[in-house]
Amino acid sequence: MASIDFSEEIRALRATYANVEQVIDVEKLEADVARLSEAAGVPDLWDDPAAAQKITSELSHRQHELKRVREIGSRIDDLEVMVQLAAEEDDADTLAEAGNELTALKRALSELEVVTLLSGEYDERAAVVTIRAGAGGVDAADFAEMLMRMYLRWAERKGYQTAVMDTSYAEEAGLKSATFEVNAPYAFGTLSVEAGTHRLVRISPFDNQGRRQTSFAAVEVIPLIEQTDSIEIPENEIKVDVFRSSGPGGQSVNTTDSAVRLTHIPTGIVVSMQNEKSQLQNRAAALRVLQSRLLLVKKQEQDAKKKELAGDVKASWGDQMRSYVLNPYQMVKDLRTDHEVGNTGAVFDGEIDDFIDAGIRWRAGQRTNAE
Template identity: 45%
Template sequence: MRAEVQNTVAEIEKSIELLKQRLDWETAEFRLEEFNARVEDPNLWDAAEAAQKLMRDRQLLVDAIDGVKALMTDLSDNIEMIELGEMEEDAEVVKDAEQAIFALKETAAEKELEALLDGEADSNDTFLEINSGAGGTESCDWASMLARMYVRWAEKRGYTVELQSMTPGEEAGIKSAAYKITGHNAYGWLKSESGVHRLVRISPYDSAAKRHTSFSSVWVYPVVDDNIEIEVNPSDIRVDTYRSSGAGGQHVNTTDSAVRITHIPTGIVVTSSEKSQHQNRDIAMKALKSRLYQQELDRRNAAINEAHENKGDAGWGNQIRSYVLQPYQMVKDLRTNHETSDTKGVLDGDLDGFMAATLAMDVAGKSRADAQGE
């Protein structure tokens, strides 16, 4: 077996061992048996919410166990194919098996990262808000480019994307947009995207073709599921209805169906502008509870809290990532130094490398903090 392939096999085996450690492999099958026994309880669905959580937790464990077993089987099978091909001097068989092992390395690395998404809300769906910042029309256009980028990223992952509200820019783009993104680990992956994003390019709105710098902010917070209780005092909120100015036809533009909820103690404002006022109240209240829950998560995590406090306005000096289209092509994350010259790919939703780098950095930081605290 070639040295390059041997090294790749060693990396896959290391990933498998790390996955086993995080899954507590020695007890995983016993825990699954316990889940199965509880699922067979005839009184399970007497408490529907608890039953749903049990079914979700069981499925997560099943997927994790099956994922590790699949990696082990695929690795073993392809090693055997290489050995067989070398014994029979069949170069084509060896080549195919080697390519499969190289591909398996990527799969193992992704599963290893996903296993790190074990925060309290990482597995939840998520809300994503985008707001234009300093830069006028340029910034509004940049905000719309970011919105498209995240929608593309979510769709590539098979997530469901629902537009909650949108305020168009005066000349182009959007002033703000809010989305709900539904899918396993949606919040865990997207949470690292909160912050200010900076764009440098030749402006399509400048007749002199000068280079412009624009800023927009992104805020990500988890959808609160049924197992997390967030109480909102009715006296702490103000509910306003108003006429939507966005697209949506005659009904949206002629009735006060859009809803804005302001949480007075914190100043949090959430909006929804679907056609039904009742639906908008429900959407906005869920968004408010999620924002309040995110606030609680921030209090528990000093690093996240500091990041939000220092986020500041969407302008110079506060950015987490720069997207440079002129005079050269480069997207660089200023926290991890992860970068790529494939700006088109990034703006088309190729964000996994940036998210993985931030997640790995956060996990390494927590591990150091835990070690220092011992």
């Protein structure tokens, strides 16, 4: 009886896997790996370090993606063999092991399936994430730092490269704001569902009367600009300020004006960078992020025009998208998808895949309903 149940489950797995293979386009992925491998093998590759880094990084990402797809196919084959052997020998232990593997495969295939829903114009890009403390004083600044750690831990668990680009520390504790890059395939498409206002409810560790405090932090996610993107910013539209970078509590990091603040005059967008060693490096990094933000603004304007032509679409993202409650009970709940968990410690330690997956599926559903 168990083998019949497993057979049905395996058939369902194979059907889903075949659909995922088709959407991901494994043949194109293999061709990309072959092309990039050839490019990475030329003798003078590192004569241009920036180009070499881009090629090797993209090759690594594509190889990882291809390996991930192929491994799931192999695991489905292995599961079928395991079930057949267990049934022939009436081995209950092996059948139990097969059941565990079936559960794990469903999870892995579900995660892979989510990638097929990332079809936006910039979804494949690396992401630049900015977190800003909102209402709530020192608790909000502390919350902003908690969120930054949460996302960096998530990226670390995934093996994604990250780089902190700018941090502005609050006076007492936490962060006024922080900007960091996540360099991985589909980082923007994946993390863009995290954009919005996050709310924290807890007994404030900064209140000597032990009162409950509600605080807010805003998360912004933009795609990283590429050289092929045509975002030109006239020099007369940018105001440049230089200042000395500093660390927590105002501690001096260096004694030269190496930090850079760019203000885009027409839009009022401000970008600060202080983590590079030289003013030129910080200015280049700040300009790249400014271009990324303007690229996203341009796309949002286009999307707004489309919405205007299509009519009002309900169930918009809204400002407050997730609540983290630590008192009087413990729960993290996404207000768009209704997904919730009780293990708040795990969430703040980077276990947010279920929230991200639910958000991506929810967004895909909203797009389908709007068409």
